[in-house]
Amino acid sequence: NAGVTQTPKFQVLKTGQSMTLQCAQDMNHNSMYWYRQDPGMGLRLIYYSASEGTTDKGEVPNGYNVSRLNKREFSLRLESAAPSQTSVYFCASSLADYNEQFFGPGTRLTVL
Amino acid sequence: SQQGEEDPQALSIQEGENATMNCSYKTSINNLQWYRQNSGRGLVHLILIRSNEREKHSGRLRVTLDTSKKSSSLLITASRAADTASYFCATEGNNRLAFGKGNQVVVIP
Numbered sequence: 001n002a003g004v005t006q007t008p009k010f011q012v013l014k015t016g017q018s019m020t021l022q023c024a025q026d027m028n029h030n031s032m033y034w035y036r037q038d039p040g041m042g043l044r045l046i047y048y049s050a051s052e053g054t055t056d057k058g059e060v061p062n063g064y065n066v067s068r069l070n071k072r073e074f075s076l077r078l079e080s081a082a083p084s085q086t087s088v089y090f091c092a093s094s095l096a097d098y099n100e101q102f103f104g105p106g107t108r109l110t111v112l
Numbered sequence: 113s114q115q116g117e118e119d120p121q122a123l124s125i126q127e128g129e130n131a132t133m134n135c136s137y138k139t140s141i142n143n144l145q146w147y148r149q150n151s152g153r154g155l156v157h158l159i160l161i162r163s164n165e166r167e168k169h170s171g172r173l174r175v176t177l178d179t180s181k182k183s184s185s186l187l188i189t190a191s192r193a194a195d196t197a198s199y200f201c202a203t204e205g206n207n208r209l210a211f212g213k214g215n216q217v218v219v220i221p
Contacts (some may be wrong), residue, residue, distance in 0.1 A: 005165045040213060041213065043155070058208075092154075092155075095205065100160055101155075103154030104154050105154050
């Protein structure tokens with residue numbers, strides 16, 4: 001089992017460009033999450049999906065959209081990237097809401 | 113929003129010593145979780161303690177929870193260089209999992 005995979009690992013964007021971060025899990029988990037991690041801020045929840053077909057805003061959703069494509073995949077889209085979105089993005093999954101979460105390796109995004 | 117706050121923020125110890133970290137939070141919780149993050153990697157779940165539990169063990173890890181003081185502690189016994197990492201507490205309640213800012217632990221060989 002690969003666990004939680006994320007692509008890409010690194011990305012540099014110019015202000016205003018768009019991109020989609022991909023996440024997939026092979027553990028048959030129901031819940032999936034997107035976090036951002038900034039120095040000194042810990043992890044902050046952007047969006048989550050409690051089950052296939054549902055998505056909800058987290059603590060910092062502005063500037064992002066998500067799609068729960070199927071049970072395995074949960075993507076995060078930046079429509080118009082801003083320098084404030086420079087961060088490390090982590091996808092996670094859990095069998096049920098807020099039980100033990102399994103994290104992907106992260107995507108390091110820089111917006112110039 | 114409730115959020116775990118770890119203390120101390122940074123800890124440096126010799127290999128073989130014990131490392132203790134504390135986490136405080138503000139509101140009622142269903143469970144509290146501890147995670148480890150090695151540099152440049154994703155978080156790894158270590159242990160979950162439910163609000164009706166007071167102590168839990170997993171290998172060299174011991175977690176306590178005092179809901180009256182809204183605090184938890186993580187003890188790593190007989191530390192190893194491989195324990196060098198950031199440790200995060202996360203509190204679950206009101207359908208949210210809120211992470212603290214993390215605690216950097218350096219174990220010197």
